[in-house]
Amino acid sequence: MEVREQDLRTIVQRIGMCEAEIGKAIIGQKDVVRQVILALMTNGNVLLEGVPGLGKTQLVKTIARVFDIEFSRIQFTPDLMPADVTGTNLIVKENGQNVFKFEKGPVFANIVLADEINRATPKTQSALLEAMQEKTVTVGNETYQLPQPYIVLATQNPIENEGTYPLPEAQLDRFLFKIYVNFPSLEELKQIMDVTVTNKKVELTPIMSAPEILFIRDVIREIPIADAVNEYALKLVVATHPEVPGAPEITKRYISCGASPRAAQAIYQTSKARALMEGRLNVSFDDIKAVAYPALRHRLALNFEALSDGMTADRIIHGIIESVKI
Template sequence: MSAREQIEALKGRMGQSIIGQEAVIDRLLIGLLANGNLLVEGLPGLAKTRAIKALARNLEADFSRIQFTPDLLPADVTGTEVYHQGANGAEFRFEAGPIFANIVLADEINRAPAKVQSALLEAMEERQVTVAGKTHRMPPLFMVMATQNPVEQEGTYALPEAQMDRFLMHVLITYPPIEDEVEVIRLVRGEEQAAVAAANNAGDGAAQQAAPAVIPQQAVFEARQEIAALHVSDAIDQYIAALVYATRTPEAYSEDLARWIEVGGSPRASLALDKCSSAHAWMAGRDYVDPQDVQAVAPDVFRHRLALSFEAQGEGISPDDVTAEILKLVALG
């Protein structure tokens, strides 16, 4: 199968276990194809962890989950040097932490203090970890997917701006419609029935249904090569830069934007728009990027990069509202 067919197969398998969250599945795959890290936010019980596990389960990848808690230490994430006494003498050996995996789930990342969160910065940006003066490289396929809940803020620590900017996208998961929730009930019920049946048949030597082969990592690398070869016109480059520039000079576009935006996006926002829009175009089956691709991913790219004023927060204005206004005011070309 081609890289596109294998990624489509991966998307289909994820859709079988995640009902009503097609947009979230698309964003997870865009993050994977764009070689970036994702921040996934939603209320408890909205399948944040399940979606990320579904991606890791169907992909040839080592999966690691870190449950962030207030008592977590940086070494619990990165690993540490451990003293070993052997027949040939004593030595310090590096014991790798859970960050050394292909797909890392940082669950409830805002429950750990800043020192632990900062331990992720080097891994997320430089794809390496330095411990005791030695640098250890991450695997070629490496992705951090962090989750956080927008409620129960007691005992949590807000992510620093420097770390937020290192997330390629900030993905929101919302409640599913009632029709999808019915399907969720039936899906989980069926999974539980299958698990009970499998447990009952385990001692009988009954033939177990073989699980389908996982999607190889090479499919992701080939897809990335194809995405890098997509045609991006000068007009699209100018459009991306203009959108980000509008977040820094809002007074040039409207009084409302000037009142709402305190701090705009960094150059990482431009790079993220470029990468995500290219991945979005490739997943749509096109060999070029058009303005609709940029507009589709702009809310996820800007959501965590726009610092809004107290006035905007008081008026109930969200980053998505600001992004929608920017998309309306900034013309293509």
């Protein structure tokens, strides 16, 4: 693929413009926005974790608007059925005859917000997870392609665990990133109030389109990565496994099961995207370190000692980054 320098500059510029545009409607949350964009640019899905009311739905809506892609929202409840997610065949009268017609479910959109995914039953969760992984939906005997670009942003409430169905590790592993949505600061809160409870209207302009997103994805794959940087990324993933000789002490102490190769793929792809967004045409160690947190935090199975010591995944990842030498 031939990439011109002008194209690269344009990409960097337009991504910057998108961030700025999103920033009009979403106050603060710069890292969250950037990471969601990274996931969008690398064909990944995101698990957003935050208390209710932090603007997760608003974020997805805004991204959809700025990138000019179709948006849908699924509110997961315990009684939600898979067909409610994927769609189902309905009997309709067509030309005097009763025929089955597939009615697409809400999953058929470019960007899908799966709200409180942990409230739905595993069966319903799995219906969405097939769409996330395969980018297809199978209903009956037919398989339907989902539109491209396709990204699922699932949300979890960290507080309410009563009556929920936590996603199993195997399912969590399919998410590219797990992003924490934190409570905004006072200043950000003021701005949020200013935007949301006043008559001020925020007009968002579409900056990018779906084809452009696809093009950017191709360009990102061309970004070179040096062997030393690549090796560093892989060392980080290997260092999450306590059974490996030479694993850091923190890994041996708090992790029962390390990250899968999908984590390495996630780090690999998203670091390239980040490098491009930074205006560079090569991946650096900083890129690796930056994407390591969202890529690994949901892929580490912590043991009881971590829970009892109050050790979080981010602290463990920080310890691993400190111990692995370049």
